[in-house]
Amino acid sequence: MARNTQVAADHDAPPITQILARFVATHPARGWSDAVEHEAQRTFLNWVGCATGAATHEAMQAALAGVSMLQPAPQATILGRAEKVDMAGAALLNGISSHTFDFDDTHLKTIIHPAGPVASAALALAEHLGASGRALIDAMVLGIDVACRMGNVMYPEHYDRGWHITGSTGMLGAAAACARLLGLDEQRTAMALGIAASQPVGLREQFGTMTKPFHPGAAARAGLLSALLARHGFTASARALEAPRGFAQVVSTKCAWHEATDELGQRFEISFNTYKPFACGIVIHPSIDACVQLREQGVKADDVERIELKVHSLVLELTGKKEPADGLAAKFSVYHGCAAGLLFGRAGEPEYADAIVTRADVVALRRKVVASVDDAIDEASADVTAVLRDGRRIHVFVEHAIGSLQRPMSDAALQAKFTTQAEPVLGAARTAALIAGCRRLGAMADVRELAALARP
Amino acid sequence: MARNTQVAADHDAPPITQILARFVATHPARGWSDAVEHEAQRTFLNWVGCATGAATHEAMQAALAGVSMLQPAPQATILGRAEKVDMAGAALLNGISSHTFDFDDTHLKTIIHPAGPVASAALALAEHLGASGRALIDAMVLGIDVACRMGNVMYPEHYDRGWHITGSTGMLGAAAACARLLGLDEQRTAMALGIAASQPVGLREQFGTMTKPFHPGAAARAGLLSALLARHGFTASARALEAPRGFAQVVSTKCAWHEATDELGQRFEISFNTYKPFACGIVIHPSIDACVQLREQGVKADDVERIELKVHSLVLELTGKKEPADGLAAKFSVYHGCAAGLLFGRAGEPEYADAIVTRADVVALRRKVVASVDDAIDEASADVTAVLRDGRRIHVFVEHAIGSLQRPMSDAALQAKFTTQAEPVLGAARTAALIAGCRRLGAMADVRELAALARP
Numbered sequence: 001m002a003r004n005t006q007v008a009a010d011h012d013a014p015p016i017t018q019i020l021a022r023f024v025a026t027h028p029a030r031g032w033s034d035a036v037e038h039e040a041q042r043t044f045l046n047w048v049g050c051a052t053g054a055a056t057h058e059a060m061q062a063a064l065a066g067v068s069m070l071q072p073a074p075q076a077t078i079l080g081r082a083e084k085v086d087m088a089g090a091a092l093l094n095g096i097s098s099h100t101f102d103f104d105d106t107h108l109k110t111i112i113h114p115a116g117p118v119a120s121a122a123l124a125l126a127e128h129l130g131a132s133g134r135a136l137i138d139a140m141v142l143g144i145d146v147a148c149r150m151g152n153v154m155y156p157e158h159y160d161r162g163w164h165i166t167g168s169t170g171m172l173g174a175a176a177a178c179a180r181l182l183g184l185d186e187q188r189t190a191m192a193l194g195i196a197a198s199q200p201v202g203l204r205e206q207f208g209t210m211t212k213p214f215h216p217g218a219a220a221r222a223g224l225l226s227a228l229l230a231r232h233g234f235t236a237s238a239r240a241l242e243a244p245r246g247f248a249q250v251v252s253t254k255c256a257w258h259e260a261t262d263e264l265g266q267r268f269e270i271s272f273n274t275y276k277p278f279a280c281g282i283v284i285h286p287s288i289d290a291c292v293q294l295r296e297q298g299v300k301a302d303d304v305e306r307i308e309l310k311v312h313s314l315v316l317e318l319t320g321k322k323e324p325a326d327g328l329a330a331k332f333s334v335y336h337g338c339a340a341g342l343l344f345g346r347a348g349e350p351e352y353a354d355a356i357v358t359r360a361d362v363v364a365l366r367r368k369v370v371a372s373v374d375d376a377i378d379e380a381s382a383d384v385t386a387v388l389r390d391g392r393r394i395h396v397f398v399e400h401a402i403g404s405l406q407r408p409m410s411d412a413a414l415q416a417k418f419t420t421q422a423e424p425v426l427g428a429a430r431t432a433a434l435i436a437g438c439r440r441l442g443a444m445a446d447v448r449e450l451a452a453l454a455r456p
Numbered sequence: 457m458a459r460n461t462q463v464a465a466d467h468d469a470p471p472i473t474q475i476l477a478r479f480v481a482t483h484p485a486r487g488w489s490d491a492v493e494h495e496a497q498r499t500f501l502n503w504v505g506c507a508t509g510a511a512t513h514e515a516m517q518a519a520l521a522g523v524s525m526l527q528p529a530p531q532a533t534i535l536g537r538a539e540k541v542d543m544a545g546a547a548l549l550n551g552i553s554s555h556t557f558d559f560d561d562t563h564l565k566t567i568i569h570p571a572g573p574v575a576s577a578a579l580a581l582a583e584h585l586g587a588s589g590r591a592l593i594d595a596m597v598l599g600i601d602v603a604c605r606m607g608n609v610m611y612p613e614h615y616d617r618g619w620h621i622t623g624s625t626g627m628l629g630a631a632a633a634c635a636r637l638l639g640l641d642e643q644r645t646a647m648a649l650g651i652a653a654s655q656p657v658g659l660r661e662q663f664g665t666m667t668k669p670f671h672p673g674a675a676a677r678a679g680l681l682s683a684l685l686a687r688h689g690f691t692a693s694a695r696a697l698e699a700p701r702g703f704a705q706v707v708s709t710k711c712a713w714h715e716a717t718d719e720l721g722q723r724f725e726i727s728f729n730t731y732k733p734f735a736c737g738i739v740i741h742p743s744i745d746a747c748v749q750l751r752e753q754g755v756k757a758d759d760v761e762r763i764e765l766k767v768h769s770l771v772l773e774l775t776g777k778k779e780p781a782d783g784l785a786a787k788f789s790v791y792h793g794c795a796a797g798l799l800f801g802r803a804g805e806p807e808y809a810d811a812i813v814t815r816a817d818v819v820a821l822r823r824k825v826v827a828s829v830d831d832a833i834d835e836a837s838a839d840v841t842a843v844l845r846d847g848r849r850i851h852v853f854v855e856h857a858i859g860s861l862q863r864p865m866s867d868a869a870l871q872a873k874f875t876t877q878a879e880p881v882l883g884a885a886r887t888a889a890l891i892a893g894c895r896r897l898g899a900m901a902d903v904r905e906l907a908a909l910a911r912p
Contacts, residue, residue, distance in 0.1 A: 058689070065688035066681065070542045071529035086526045088544075162701035167654070195667050198623070199674060203654050203693075205702040211651050211692040214685075218655060222674075225522065229670075232521035233514070236667035237659075245618035246661040 013242035016260040017197075020149070020241070021190035023264055024142050024176045029134060030442075032141065036268045037442070040141050042414055045438045046105050046275045047098050047115035048079060052434070052454060053349065053421025054100035055080025059210040063096050063217070076124040077451035080425040087124040091174070091224045095120035095217030096210075099166070101349050102331070103279045103421075107144075107272055108405060110151030110165055111282075114273065116216030117170025118143035121224040122177040127451045131181055133444030139177035141270050143223075146193070147173025148269035150241070152259035154252035159204075163251060167202030167215030172241075174223020175230075182231050194236025195226035197247035208328075275414060277403040278347040280330075283315045284337040285401035286382035291341030293396045294386050301343050301365050303388045309338060309371040310383040316371055327352040338384070339366035348420050380404065426456050469698035472716040473653075476605070476697070477646035479720055480598050480632045485590060486898075488597065492724045493898070496597050498870055501894040502561050502731045503554050503571035504535060508890070508910060509805065509877025510556035511536025515666040519552050519673070532580040533907040536881045543580040547630070547680045551576035551673025552666075555622070557805050558787065559735045559877075563600075563728055564861060566607030566621055567738075570729065572672030573626025574599035577680040578633040583907045587637055589900030595633035597726055599679075602649070603629025604725035606697070608715035610708035615660075619707060623658030623671030628697075630679020631686075638687050650692025651682035653703040664784070731870060733859040734803040736786075739771045740793040741857035742838035747797030749852045755842045757799050757821050765794060765827040766839040772827055783808040794840070795822035804876050836860065882912050 030037060054060060055078065064078070067089040074083075076090035079097065084090070098104050098116045105115050119140050126136040147169045151158075159165045175196035179189040199222040202215035230236075241247045241260075248255045278288050287309060315334055324330035330337075330352050339362050340347040356362055377383055380401065386394045400406035402413075409417070415435060422431040434453040437444070444450060486493060510516060511534065520534070523545040530539075532546035535553065540546070554560050554572045561571050575596050582592040603625045607614075615621045631652035635645040655678040658671035686692075697703045697716075704711045734744050743765060771790055780786035786793075786808050795818050796803040812818055833839055836857065842850045856862035858869075865873070871891060878887040890909040897906060 062688040062690040066684035069684050073527035162706035198659050201655050205693045205699040209691045228522035228525050232518040234518040235665045237661045243661040250618035
């Protein structure tokens with residue numbers, strides 16, 4: 001029996017579904033500054049590297065085996081693999097792989113990882129259509145803008161409630177990007193956003209399982225399908241995002257509508273995208289960064305008596321695992337992070353291999369890390385002192401870690417990260433070619449050229 | 457930056473993901489009474505009829521055109537159509553068609569339409585696997601139990617918040633049914649439920665658009681994919697349904713856990729399934745029923761001076777459209793419903809054709825309906841008096857409409873409803889054969905036999 005219930009209607013909600021649809025459908029190609037365009041290239045490069053690097057992970061094997069039961073047509077590339085699948089499957093699989101190592105991009109304002117859902121859908125569709133690189137970049141920038149702006153509308157309440165915001169806004173970004181690639185008009189773009197709005201993906205309870213990276217993949221797939229349906233006249237509410245029983249009000253009590261529209265077409269959310277230098281949760285990054293700096297100042301593990309680490313309480317709450325038994329557990333250990341930083345000068349996926357995490361010198365060094373809480377120190381900072389056997393104290397304070405908005409990774413560092421990830425899968429020559437391909441994507445006549453470079 | 461936020465943990469939540477997974481994986485085939493089995497047959501028959509009847513609707517044309525862009529393998533039947541698509545596409549499309557006319561089954565305790573998501577996924581997979589009819593019915597009964605029990609856990613708060621509960625629980629039922637058909641063990645069934653838990657589908661804002669029927673279809677597709685992934689070892693949280701940041705607590709503040717487990721394996725929610733005799737919102741049904749009864753008592757439209765209708769305020773609030781301009785609008789007009797009941801003795805999809813809604817005698821009769829509110833009358837009831845030109849007053853009070861749990865449609869009436877829907881698509885002979893096929897489904901060695909009967 002239908003019920004007579006009250007919903008707190010927000011009559012002040014502007015028509016953001018229509019406003020965002022018009023923006024996606026009509027904003028000029030490359031209608032932004034060189035800085036935005038450069039950040040788009042960095043986002044794409046980082047995403048391709050992450051996806052390629054995890055191409056043969058067991059999560060990918062399982063997902064590909066499942067998708068293969070649908071006997072998909074070979075429409076689109078799975079980055080780092082020889083098999084092709086249909087567009088929906090490629091969107092899913094590339095979304096999964098790009099987030100498998102938690103090493104992808106982060107829109108820090110919302111902790112959305114925007115490339116996963118958006119680029120995964122856009123590349124799959126662009127490859128099948130034979131679209132230009134220019135069209136692909138445009139779709140990605142606009143799609144990321146839609147997803148992150150909707151994140152801004154709802155963050156943090158939506159995330160606090162338990163939604164994995166990457167997947168629960170990503171389907172909108174994917175739909176927007178695919179609508180753009182399909183050349184849908186404003187009205188059909190609104191329908192694509194509307195259909196996608198009914199399909200938020202992702203629960204935080206899934207963190208630590210394969211379903212976490214499934215979220216951006218499933219969001220990519222949902223957004224792509226939404227655009228395909230809208231392309232053929234399928235309808236949805238033209239107020240699906242903002243209506244009282246529409247998306248934002250159903251999944252969030254915070255609905256800061258102005259975030260969807262402020263400086264639309266002038267400020268691009270991809271400008272605030274960041275890339276992780278270290279393959280672990282972002283709260284550990286300042287501590288690792290500090291230890292890398294200690295190493296650069298000549299501190300050697302053998303000389304260390306102890307490492308005094310002062311951090312915000314949140315850091316130990318989330319990543320206080322003292323004796324991680326394997327690589328997965330080590331991702332939640334600031335102690336391992338510090339040891340890796342000091343011993344290796346980096347903490348990429350190889351430094352989280354089980355064999356490294358259990359290696360005697362690594363174990364010995366991380367036991368020398370003495371962590372204490374100081375809530376006067378920001379969550380984004382770390383205060384580290386190496387106390388040497390000879391009594392010397394070497395102090396490093398990191399206010400903002402490398403990879404933050406304040407201290408972004410350099411292009412060279414991003415390329416090095418890419419290489420570390422892609423080389424084991426593609427080999428050195430193909431990896432270099434793929435990097436070059438990503439760099440000239442904007443001038444590429446057909447993205448199938450790029451996709452081909454990503455197959456071993 | 458990760459945030460340090462509090463979530464109201466419910467430490468009393470039993471491990472319902474695991475409990476439901478064990479139930480789905482281990483409950484004996486046809487492990488229920490004859491009454492439950494009979495209701496399962498009725499549910500399946502009604503679902504096939506609804507899906508077949510809407511097979512060529514414009515929503516289906518648009519959705520099929522979109523799905524066809526994926527160049528799907530011909531794995532499974534679209535009921536009422538000659539084309540085949542892959543399992544995921546068939547699950548989506550049959551889910552859409554079965555809900556297109558809002559004429560499908562209703563689990564009244566939660567207003568879930570359970571067959572849409574569950575049967576659509578199960579038939580597509582069963583057909584591709586060449587499973588037996590017995591296995592298909594078992595999967596459907598168990599899947600519907602999971603979806604409706606999770607609905608019981610959260611209803612009404614979850615629905616009131618704006619979720620279209622059919623799609624936002626249906627992916628769990630679909631995953632359960634598909635896990636059962638794939639023969640997954642308890643552990644992998646739990647993973648299937650867990651993956652599905654991250655993909656609730658459906659906003660009430662979409663009502664009145666094609667995205668409403670998209671919800672059961674997308675839920676079917678999501679649940680099917682979840683089972684395929686779990687089959688190959690993809691992992692999810694084993695507490696995905698009940699954890700503090702798991703499904704139920706993220707999408708509902710009401711979490712009556714006992715509803716998931718009370719009398720599990722003894723009480724089957726499919727027992728509480730009902731079927732609509734009239735192709736419109738259920739609040740109109742008592743009024744139509746009363747007018748059909750007036751007709752059966754000899755009241756003729758020409759003799760009517762006016763029809764006095766007394767109903768609960770909710771009825772006019774939801775369906776008070778006095779002058780509907782077309783068939784879609786007429787679905788929200790208790791006035792049109794009354795006119796159809798008195799003129800035709802029924803209100804199926806044909807009585808909601810635009811040409812009928814605008815026909816002079818129909819318009820004239822519905823203008824004679826004078827509705828008034830009486831909140832002493834239950835939402836499920838209607839008080840109708842025909843005042844004739846000769847001054848006579850014929851009174852009918854309907855406490856429970858035909859199609860309710862208290863006055864279920866007879867098997868013969870269900871068959872007649874099926875015929876009305878399927879004959880225009882399949883013709884009389886094929887329709888009769890399909891009905892016979894549905895009736896002997898439990899003894900059918902391979903459901904492909906049934907699927908073949910549903911293609912024109």
